[in-house]
Amino acid sequence: MFVTRENVIALLKTYPKLQQKIRLLEYKRLHPSQVSQDEVISGLALSHSLDGGAAPPGHITAFPNKIV
Numbered sequence: 001m002f003v004t005r006e007n008v009i010a011l012l013k014t015y016p017k018l019q020q021k022i023r024l025l026e027y028k029r030l031h032p033s034q035v036s037q038d039e040v041i042s043g044l045a046l047s048h049s050l051d052g053g054a055a056p057p058g059h060i061t062a063f064p065n066k067i068v
Helices: 005-030 037-046
Strands: none
Touching: none
């Protein structure tokens, strides 16, 4: 593969950003985010109407291809 001097210079300029992205991804891989039980429960509670009424317009049901 033939690489011009300009291409090499461009790659060298982007190297620090790529290295930073790699470090960030490696950190996220080694330290995955944790969700507490309270956060899961509150997320489930907010996924449907608390008063037992109908779902808001445009709500997608558990049935594929059915929009209420």
